[in-house]
Amino acid sequence: MANTGLQVMGLVLGVAGWAFGILVCAAPWWRVSAFVGDELVVSQVLWEGLWMTCLSQWGRLQCKVYDSGLALSSSAQMCRALCVLSLLLCLLALPLSVTGLKCTRCLGDAHETKARLVRVGALLFVAAAFFFFLPVCWTAYVIIRDFHDPNVAAPLKRELGSALYLGWGVTVLILVGGALLYLGSTSPGAPAMPVFGKRAKGNPPSTAESKPEKVFV
Numbered sequence: 462m463a464n465t466g467l468q469v470m471g472l473v474l475g476v477a478g479w480a481f482g483i484l485v486c487a488a489p490w491w492r493v494s495a496f497v498g499d500e501l502v503v504s505q506v507l508w509e510g511l512w513m514t515c516l517s518q519w520g521r522l523q524c525k526v527y528d529s530g531l532a533l534s535s536s537a538q539m540c541r542a543l544c545v546l547s548l549l550l551c552l553l554a555l556p557l558s559v560t561g562l563k564c565t566r567c568l569g570d571a572h573e574t575k576a577r578l579v580r581v582g583a584l585l586f587v588a589a590a591f592f593f594f595l596p597v598c599w600t601a602y603v604i605i606r607d608f609h610d611p612n613v614a615a616p617l618k619r620e621l622g623s624a625l626y627l628g629w630g631v632t633v634l635i636l637v638g639g640a641l642l643y644l645g646s647t648s649p650g651a652p653a654m655p656v657f658g659k660r661a662k663g664n665p666p667s668t669a670e671s672k673p674e675k676v677f678v
Contacts, residue, residue, distance in 0.1 A: 464645045465563045468579060471641030472558050475586045478634030479551035482593055485631055486544040489515045489524060490622040491600055508622065511541050536603060540596035550589035551635065558582035558642055579646035586639030590632050597628035 489510030505518040515524040527533060530541070559565065561578030604621055607613045 467641050467645030468558075468562050469564065471583065471586075471638045471643075471645060472555075472562070473638070474634050474641065475551065475558070475638030476555065478586075478590070478631050478638055479548065479555070481627065481634065482544075482548055482551065482631045485624050485628045486548065487512060488624045488627075489513045490624040492604060492619040493622045494616075494619060509619070510622075510624065511537065511544065536599065540600060543592050543596045547589040547593035547635075550585045550592065554582040554585035554589065554639075557585070561646070563645075576646040579642055583639045583642035583646065586635050586642065590636035590639065593628065593635065594632045597625055597632065601625050 492509040494507040508515040513526045561575040
């Protein structure tokens with residue numbers, strides 16, 4: 462039961478991380494306009510994401526999808542590709558993990574095959590966490606680098622958006638989920654111990670047991 466519990470908990474965490482990862486990938490809150498220098502305009506806030514940009518002005522929010530993905534910088538295109546790759550790996554790991562769970566009836570009694578499927582799904586979840594971690598950290602690095610760069614104009618400086626913090630949480634969820642899935646499929650159960658001193662029912666006694674020992678005086 463402990464192995465099944467680890468597998469189910471890992472799968473739940475992996476699915477939760479995948480769902481929140483879709484939200485983070487589609488959200489426009491990766492970069493937010495910074496109020497520095499003389500460009501202090503609190504009436505409008507600019508949000509930038511991987512797929513769209515949003516402008517909040519006087520309580521009104523207007524969003525626009527990027528006209529061309531090829532017109533984006535190479536950094537933004539790389540972040541897009543890595544996020545999509547991570548979500549696709551999670552999508553591939555999900556059916557493999559569900560099929561290999563000990564509590565499911567898929568594949569009958571092929572326990573070793575099911576355990577291998579769970580381990581493959583767990584490794585896919587771990588790889589997905591790594592690929593999702595890269596664009597989040599790279600975007601945070603670029604934002605911090607440009608913020609402290611004196612050559613970047615104040616209106617172009619950005620701050621860390623809330624989607625980046627959620628992205629780090631998504632990475633932890635997927636990584637822990639994959640680790641629990643792997644541990645639940647490799648930890649051995651209690652071995653069957655042979656019982657000594659009890660004769661199996663229906664088996665005749667052995668020759669050594671049936672013959673009494675001879676005592677010489």
